[in-house]
Amino acid sequence: MLLALLVLALVAVVLAAPVAIRVARGRIEAARAARRPWEERPLDYDPGRERRAEQRARQLLRSCVNDEEWGMYRDLGFIRVAGSQPRGRGITARRNTDHQPSDTPPYAYLLYPHKPIVAYVPADGRLLSEYCVEFPDVIGGGRTRLPPSDDVLAKWMALTSDETRVIGQANMHLVGRQLDPARVRRDLWRLSEWERRRAGSAEARRA
Amino acid sequence: MKPGHGEVLLSEGDPSVSEDEERLIEEFRRQLDEGMWAAVPTSTPGSGRREALMVRDYADVPPGAERVIFFPRAAGG
Numbered sequence: 001m002l003l004a005l006l007v008l009a010l011v012a013v014v015l016a017a018p019v020a021i022r023v024a025r026g027r028i029e030a031a032r033a034a035r036r037p038w039e040e041r042p043l044d045y046d047p048g049r050e051r052r053a054e055q056r057a058r059q060l061l062r063s064c065v066n067d068e069e070w071g072m073y074r075d076l077g078f079i080r081v082a083g084s085q086p087r088g089r090g091i092t093a094r095r096n097t098d099h100q101p102s103d104t105p106p107y108a109y110l111l112y113p114h115k116p117i118v119a120y121v122p123a124d125g126r127l128l129s130e131y132c133v134e135f136p137d138v139i140g141g142g143r144t145r146l147p148p149s150d151d152v153l154a155k156w157m158a159l160t161s162d163e164t165r166v167i168g169q170a171n172m173h174l175v176g177r178q179l180d181p182a183r184v185r186r187d188l189w190r191l192s193e194w195e196r197r198r199a200g201s202a203e204a205r206r207a
Numbered sequence: 208m209k210p211g212h213g214e215v216l217l218s219e220g221d222p223s224v225s226e227d228e229e230r231l232i233e234e235f236r237r238q239l240d241e242g243m244w245a246a247v248p249t250s251t252p253g254s255g256r257r258e259a260l261m262v263r264d265y266a267d268v269p270p271g272a273e274r275v276i277f278f279p280r281a282a283g284g
Contacts, residue, residue: 053213060214060276064248066257116284132284137210138242144211146279154208154278157246160258171283
């Protein structure tokens with residue numbers, strides 16, 4: 001009789017174990033989530049609203065940049081901005097007048113949405129630095145961020161209006177910290193091909 | 208530019224009308240007080256080059272500017 005009771009108790013424990021483990025895990029997760037509320041996804045996240053916001057952001061970006069920059073962003077996903085300083089922060093590149101067309105800037109930036117700004121030398125494609133900069137949501141407590149195209153426009157406006165200020169506030173790193181250098185080099189190749197095709201079609205239109 | 212929303216129209220009016228201008232100045236200051244940056248997109252006639260002009264005061268807004276865009280201040284990421 002005692003043996004039967006022991007067997008029944010053992011079976012009950014084995015059957016109840018998964019349920020007990022599941023309940024315990026749920027409570028542990030809830031306790032962890034309560035300790036780090038800043039990591040929670042915003043409860044009011046709405047994919048439709050985000051998509052509409054991005055559509056508006058693309059229209060705004062298109063209305064601000066020129067046709068070449070818009071086409072670049074639409075086709076390649078980034079915008080190139082020429083550096084305006086004779087020598088940028090941490091940039092040792094100098095204009096090579098022997099091999100460079102006069103309109104080629106000594107350095108330029110690639111602006112990606114929600115990724116660091118990349119500085120490079122257009123003459124030889126040498127990658128210089130990553131500038132980690134973001135535009136945090138100061139009003140909403142940093143829970144949301146700009147739509148991708150607004151992020152690019154913010155970088156574009158900041159760089160074309162006050163390059164020194166923006167670059168001075170950014171965290172500078174060697175390329176490779178957040179962006180894959182191979183991917184950036186491939187983007188530079190895509191950009192050169194895009195410009196070649198664009199120049200070709202412009203000539204064809206003139207002919 | 209508002210995070211999570213994109214472009215939001217804050218205020219509009221004719222700066223040559225005093226009532227409108229007061230409203231525009233008030234909104235301009237409110238945005239800057241909230242920590243936003245203000246920029247005016249500009250273009251160079253003939254060259255096709257476009258850039259932005261950062262403005263820190265309403266008086267710095269170029270005459271004839273069609274819009275001022277407010278966006279969050281840059282910070283090191």
